[in-house]
Amino acid sequence: MQNLGKADKTTDEIFEDHLLNFNTQQVNATRLHKDINNYLRCIRAMQTANKNLMDTLSEIYEKEWVGQDMLYVQAQNNEMLWADLAHKLADQVVTPLNTYQAQFPEMRKKIDKRGRKLIDFDAERHTVQQMQNNPNRNEAKFIRAKEQMENAKRTYEVLNSELHDELPALYDSRILFLVTNMQTLFAAEEVFHSETSKVYSELEAVVDKLAKEVQKGTLPRRAYNRPLPIANHSAPVIQNSSSMNSPPKGATTDNLPPGVLYKVKAAYKYQAEDVDELNFEVGEIIQVVEYEDPEEQQEEGWLMGVKESTGQKGLFPANFSRPI
Template structure:
């Protein structure tokens, strides 16, 4: 057994060595070789066909990977839109339906590319390695045939002819010829047939690919148009103010109360029940001038003009109530409490038929430009928080006008035009006072 394996291995090594020697001699021009121009052309066509088949298979496989990635990106986009698109927005259910349509389109398209294009191309490509083996084997058998032919020629040209060796060489040559011609004949049939198949195969595969692509593009276009219509309808509803958040009345800034030393250290501390804690024998500073004015009117019956420097209101110190003014006990109503009540009355904006603001009590309505209801002066600084609002500083004069759309009237807000800059917009009423 071992001897048979050793002999077979030695015979194989000898055969390979003989082929290598024959090829070297042929390449050096010291030995001729059998030439078949027709087969050489067949082999050249085969090599080109195999290269093209590998290229198209590679690109279709990459195309399919990209389609699957695009499908995943589309699903991710629709999942995000489903989270962002609030349930009360118009078209919410339609958006979900179009997301399902898009997902089915891409799933079907990827399956068609896989089943109708890539899988057939894979089968087409897999036959080339087997035929390549046959071509290589034919080449080796042709070298064996030429080698046996040369050996026989050498034996026949020898000075001393050995008929036994010549007979054996002639038999070996015939065996090599039969083996070679069998492979050669088989390839003569297969190679042209395979080469002719390249056109219908490529045409069929491309047809299925682009037909599937055309379908997904047309249907995806329909989905895109539906999505565009949904977004357009949402934008129109937004312009109508359907989803606009109702504004709350802007909070009125707080007055600043600063403590001071008591006038009489022996006076008892009294804390009356008012809107904020007030300690007797203290002074208040930095209060807005309209509060001071109302308190002055309450106490003295007169209105004192607020002091100003460069258009700014200077805080005025107001002496605190004395102990004698609080002698009524719990039923005492402080000037600050009455002031708060008057402020609330001033900023309770009356409405004309519930649609437009009417001139406030005490506001001058004579000699105003057309369309101006009355004028107000800013008592606090305000910085706008939206594009349809206006900002102003303390002391700015604003002309109050009617709302462009009465339906948009919001409680506690007015529409006005700043006299200094002619800017028009909304502003909180409780940051101003009528003049």
């Protein structure tokens, strides 16, 4: 009836202003809560991605390379910085924000209750007004109606008075909360970026030193010991010397093509296990030649050869062949 204009309605313009501020404040708090939580999820995702990346870099960065220990140390420092940032945001930004936002549902319940009690009061007031204008009213009922109206009025006014105090106080609290919350966020970010910049500066220096060693040709080579495959030990095992200029016993050096040290015949089938190795069948002839890189001659038990049938060049295990 009030909404249709057929009955007067108790109004409170000051309360309506407080309610408008409350609604705006709640919308803003919900939006901030959503975006801060999403930001924290992204930070944790970046924390995981960064750890995986640094773990991979630490594993593939060979121990002979300059700064391998420093790379590992800085990777650990970086991981701790990400973990510290995620912890600070969760504990000092998101947790206070959860507490701040938790006030709104409770306050909304109180506002809704005040609205219901206002309707009750207006209904009792209208009943009294109607009975008061009726000359044939029942006085006992009229007295009870006035008592009910007074009770409804007191209940409404208590809630209304409390909200007149609580709503402005809550609205004013937004400023200090936002200042404190954002100061914590920005300070945590400042420390994180300041410290990570130092980490990445150290990592950049490590890579720069590696690049300089590569350019100078002073980078240490890994001593790579290729595992020797197992063959029938009745076949003679040919051991390569440091120069490979001394053919094994039984090997003929006469009438060989230029660059060929001696020839061998495959005593067993061999299936290559790496891209730089030869495949061959039993009986195939292989020309033994010098290593292109003398460093590779450290691989004991392996020879560099060229298959006569295909001209393919590669490493092969000496104990899979016999000299001819």
